[in-house]
Amino acid sequence: MSELVTVILAAGKGTRMKSALPKVLHRIGGKSMVEHVVDAANFAGARQNIVVVGFGAERVQNELTGRADFALQEKQLGTGHAVMQTESLLKDFNGTVMVLCGDTPLLQGELLAKLYAEHRAVNAAATVLTAVMPDPSGYGRVIRNTAGEVHKIVEQKDASAGELAVREINTGIYCFESQLLFEALKQINCANAQGEYYLTDVIGVLVQKQAKIWAVTAENYHDTMGINSRLQLAQAEKIIRQRKNMSLMEQGVTIMDPDSTFIDESVKVAQDTVIYPFTWLEGRTVIGSGCVIGPNTRIQNTKIGRDVTLHFVYAHDCEIGDGVTVGPYVHLRPNTKLDNGVKIGNFVEVKNSNIGENSKIPHLSYIGDTDMGARVNIGSGTITVNYDGKDKHRTTIEDGAFVGCNSNLVAPVTIGQDSYVAAGSTITKDVPPAALGVGRARQANIEEWVNKKKIKEKGE
Numbered sequence: 119m120s121e122l123v124t125v126i127l128a129a130g131k132g133t134r135m136k137s138a139l140p141k142v143l144h145r146i147g148g149k150s151m152v153e154h155v156v157d158a159a160n161f162a163g164a165r166q167n168i169v170v171v172g173f174g175a176e177r178v179q180n181e182l183t184g185r186a187d188f189a190l191q192e193k194q195l196g197t198g199h200a201v202m203q204t205e206s207l208l209k210d211f212n213g214t215v216m217v218l219c220g221d222t223p224l225l226q227g228e229l230l231a232k233l234y235a236e237h238r239a240v241n242a243a244a245t246v247l248t249a250v251m252p253d254p255s256g257y258g259r260v261i262r263n264t265a266g267e268v269h270k271i272v273e274q275k276d277a278s279a280g281e282l283a284v285r286e287i288n289t290g291i292y293c294f295e296s297q298l299l300f301e302a303l304k305q306i307n308c309a310n311a312q313g314e315y316y317l318t319d320v321i322g323v324l325v326q327k328q329a330k331i332w333a334v335t336a337e338n339y340h341d342t343m344g345i346n347s348r349l350q351l352a353q354a355e356k357i358i359r360q361r362k363n364m365s366l367m368e369q370g371v372t373i374m375d376p377d378s379t380f381i382d383e384s385v386k387v388a389q390d391t392v393i394y395p396f397t398w399l400e401g402r403t404v405i406g407s408g409c410v411i412g413p414n415t416r417i418q419n420t421k422i423g424r425d426v427t428l429h430f431v432y433a434h435d436c437e438i439g440d441g442v443t444v445g446p447y448v449h450l451r452p453n454t455k456l457d458n459g460v461k462i463g464n465f466v467e468v469k470n471s472n473i474g475e476n477s478k479i480p481h482l483s484y485i486g487d488t489d490m491g492a493r494v495n496i497g498s499g500t501i502t503v504n505y506d507g508k509d510k511h512r513t514t515i516e517d518g519a520f521v522g523c524n525s526n527l528v529a530p531v532t533i534g535q536d537s538y539v540a541a542g543s544t545i546t547k548d549v550p551p552a553a554l555g556v557g558r559a560r561q562a563n564i565e566e567w568v569n570k571k572k573i574k575e576k577g578e
């Protein structure tokens with residue numbers, strides 16, 4: 119079993135976000151910031167993640183139910199104080215504690231794995247993940263001795279002019295040997311510019327004890343960026359989107375304009391699919407090969423087969439087979455299943471329905487709560503009347519049926535196999551197989567009506 123446990127600090131309010139939502143629950147790339155951190159921790163092999171919660175504790179716990187344990191920090195007295203709250207959970211633990219922050223969503227599992235591996239390989243008491251920043255302001259600075267060893271970490275507000283010039287910063291991510299960490303935490307105090315218990319002071323304490331301190335420097339400082347404001351949230355969002363688009367392109371997906379294509383990390387797209395601009399692919403969406411998606415298409419939690427064309431479509435919680443064509447201007451609502459070869463044309467809405475192989479709904483229809491067989495043709499403007507004001511009812515349309523334009527199918531009702539519905543019908547009774555259902559008044563022509571009307575008008 120892995121000897122790695124993480125402590126993820128997430129008790130702060132995130133004042134600069136100006137938000138009622140705890141900072142770590144703000145979403146980026148389709149999931150909350152803290153979820154990104156938990157995923158990276160799991161990749162690195164953590165056997166347990168302990169999240170320190172405070173502001174909005176309940177909401178953070180709900181978000182991570184089953185994926186983490188929690189320690190409550192009632193008052194936010196500093197990062198050192200936050201880690202102290204996990205002591206009772208870790209008192210029998212002898213392995214490595216990796217401390218992370220909940221607001222660093224760009225972290226990648228590979229970097230954490232590397233940090234842990236080096237920490238173990240050199241047998242350090244503590245290993246700090248550092249980064250060299252073009253502009254280090256706001257961060258704690260990593261102060262090394264003449265031999266290049268980490269001597270201490272000093273916060274911006276406590277730093278001398280010389281220390282402020284250092285561009286190597288503390289990312290706030292560390293590995294500690296558990297027992298040494300909790301011993302050292304007992305020796306820190308809050309005699310500093312912010313009156314807080316700084317976790318960073320643990321490094322100084324361990325140096326005093328001549329314990330081995332190691333540092334790993336992140337190659338790309340973006341990866342450890344902490345999000346404090348909406349501006350940084352947007353900047354990080356962009357980076358996460360770029361990463362996803364890049365990895366899909368490497369796997370053989372064409373993305374015509376990556377700057378206007380928004381794909382969640384969780385989405386899978388197979389080779390030789392082409393994605394047009396202004397397309398959002400979200401949640402548990404999976405797309406097969408050879409598809410053409412977009413432009414202006416939003417797909418959520420939908421499984422799509424091969425060689426599918428979706429053109430100006432909004433689809434959520436659906437399933438789409440192979441060779442299906444949808445759009446433009448189509449809304450596919452939850453629990454819609456389109457079998458292979460289905461064609462859905464312009465201005466159509468389909469909800470909670472099964473549409474059988476090679477059936478066509480080419481124009482201006484609402485199909486809801488319907489079970490449709492194969493090779494059905496639905497004429498333009500057809501509506502399933504599924505709601506009586508109180509309950510929803512289902513419509514069944516069997517294989518090969520042909521429904522004429524502008525029909526109303528009043529559910530519950532069955533249109534039998536190979537039957538016809540006359541255009542303009544309002545169908546309230548089942549149509550038997552191979553029958554013609556006509557549900558409209560017979561046309562009558564009144565001869566000379568216009569002339570009679572004119573005579574009448576003159577007479578008045």
Ligand code: UD1
Binds near residue numbers: 130317
């Ligand atoms: C901290 C580090 C700094 C480092 C920076 C990296 C200290 C003293 N300083 O500074 O060296 O460069 O991170 O981003 O550790 N938190 C709690 N409880 C608290 C205080 C903070 O849970 O009482 C959490 C916050 O919610 C946040 C994280 O700890 O997720 C970091 O806290 P923050 O106040 O942002 O630390 P910095 O001042 O940025």
Ligand code: CA
């Ligand atoms: Ca702070």
